[in-house]
Amino acid sequence: MTPEQIQQAAAWLADYRRRGEAAPLLPAELRPGSLAEAFAIQQWLFIELDLPVVGWKAGLPGPDKWVLAPIASVQQGELCLFEQKSEQYSIEPELAFLLSTDLPALNEAYSEAEIKAAIAATHLALELIIRPYKADAGAEFFDQLAAGLFNQGLYIGPALAEESLSEKFELVLEYSGLQQKFDAQHPNLDPLLPLYWLVNHLSQQGIGLKQGQWVITGSYAGVMQVPADTLVKLEFGAFGQISTQCSHNAVIS
Numbered sequence: 085m086t087p088e089q090i091q092q093a094a095a096w097l098a099d100y101r102r103r104g105e106a107a108p109l110l111p112a113e114l115r116p117g118s119l120a121e122a123f124a125i126q127q128w129l130f131i132e133l134d135l136p137v138v139g140w141k142a143g144l145p146g147p148d149k150w151v152l153a154p155i156a157s158v159q160q161g162e163l164c165l166f167e168q169k170s171e172q173y174s175i176e177p178e179l180a181f182l183l184s185t186d187l188p189a190l191n192e193a194y195s196e197a198e199i200k201a202a203i204a205a206t207h208l209a210l211e212l213i214i215r216p217y218k219a220d221a222g223a224e225f226f227d228q229l230a231a232g233l234f235n236q237g238l239y240i241g242p243a244l245a246e247e248s249l250s251e252k253f254e255l256v257l258e259y260s261g262l263q264q265k266f267d268a269q270h271p272n273l274d275p276l277l278p279l280y281w282l283v284n285h286l287s288q289q290g291i292g293l294k295q296g297q298w299v300i301t302g303s304y305a306g307v308m309q310v311p312a313d314t315l316v317k318l319e320f321g322a323f324g325q326i327s328t329q330c331s332h333n334a335v336i337s
Contacts, residue, residue, distance in 0.1 A: 085121045089114055094128035097216065097231050101133065104167045107231075109221040116226040119150050123289075125230035130154055139180070139298030141211060141235050142282035144272055149225060152282055157237035158298060159212075164239045165333035168214050172311050173330040176303035177268070177318055179249060179275050180209035180240055183299070188292035193284045200276065206249075208241035208324050211300055213307060238298055241326035250274050253321030255305050259314050268304040268321070275301045 085093075093114040100107035109115070116122035130137060135156035143151030159165060166173050184204030187194065216231035217223040228234065255268035272278060278301035283293060293299070310316045310330055319325040 085114075085116065085124075090121065090124045091128050091132075093125045093230065094132045097125070097129050098132035101129075101167070101214075101216065104169060106168070106215050106218045107221070108218055109223060109227065110230075116230050118226070119148065119229070122226040122229040123150065123152075126153060126232060129230070129232065130156065137297070139238060139300070140282055140286075140293070141233065141300050142278040143302050144278050144281055145285070150229065150285070151233065151278070152285065153229070153233040153235050155235060155238050155298065155300070159237060159239045160241075162329060164210065164212065164328040164330045166212060166214070166330060167236055167333060169332040170312060172309050174213035174307050174309055175239075175330070176211040176213060176307055177255060177305055177320065177326075178209045178211050178300045178303055179244070179270075180207045180238060180298045180300050181205075181276075181279055182207065183293055183295055183297050186292060186294050187283050187287075189287045189290050194280075194287065196276075196280050199280050199283050206244045206246065208244065208318075208320055208326055209298075209300060210239040210241070210318075210326060210328075211303065212236040212239060238300060239326070239328060240298070242324045244323055246323075249304075249320075249323060253323065255321065256317075256319040257308060257310070258317045258319070259310060266305040270304055271302045278302060 137154040139155035141153050181203050182205045183202050185202045213234045214236040252269045255266040257264045279299050315329050317327045
């Protein structure tokens with residue numbers, strides 16, 4: 085893809101997201117055909133939307149798969165606001181790591197100890213999921229990576245006494261008098277592993293992380309559907325809980 089095509093693809097996705105709408109598939113000449121092209125569109129998308137990078141989502145990579153996307157918004161409090169209007173919303177229960185120092189791009193790799201030392205605090209969190217493409221669009225992984233891997237933003241809950249949560253626990257979701265229980269565990273067992281990969285992968289791309297940014301690294305119980313405008317409580321075993329209400333917000337400007 086040419087630089088012009090990358091910018092055109094980002095502008096296409098940005099136009100639909102501003103309106104709070106799911107997009108049809110990009111025109112064939114604007115669809116990414118590689119990880120590098122998809123990542124370039126993703127970075128331009130944030131420029132088109134004029135959104136800050138306040139954090140990152142990350143997962144361990146696979147063959148032809150980079151699991152990373154910038155996070156543009158962080159929320160806390162009684163309301164958890166979504167760009168797309170819906171009768172139910174999708175959330176993922178996660179941990180969010182807050183960085184206490186910059187981790188600039190370097191020629192050499194950071195050690196796990198150096199990255200771990202940069203964590204100021206660990207919080208319970210929710211990843212807020214959006215659907216950038218229409219359900220029947222036929223979007224594949226490169227398309228989803230270009231659009232930000234379903235991430236709208238982050239909801240921050242209380243801090244943990246521990247910096248990591250690797251053991252299994254029971255996660256309880258409650259709303260409207262209903263209760264669902266999940267055997268929760270991080271998909272990589274150690275939730276810090278994707279953080280280690282993210283820092284060094286971004287560094288290779290010439291991108292550093294900054295003090296005050298948040299990083300999430302994977303759901304403890306997959307994607308959960310919760311009703312709109314209803315008080316929702318998630319109890320993370322003995323580690324704490326999140327109580328909030330998912331609602332529609334005005335679309336981003």
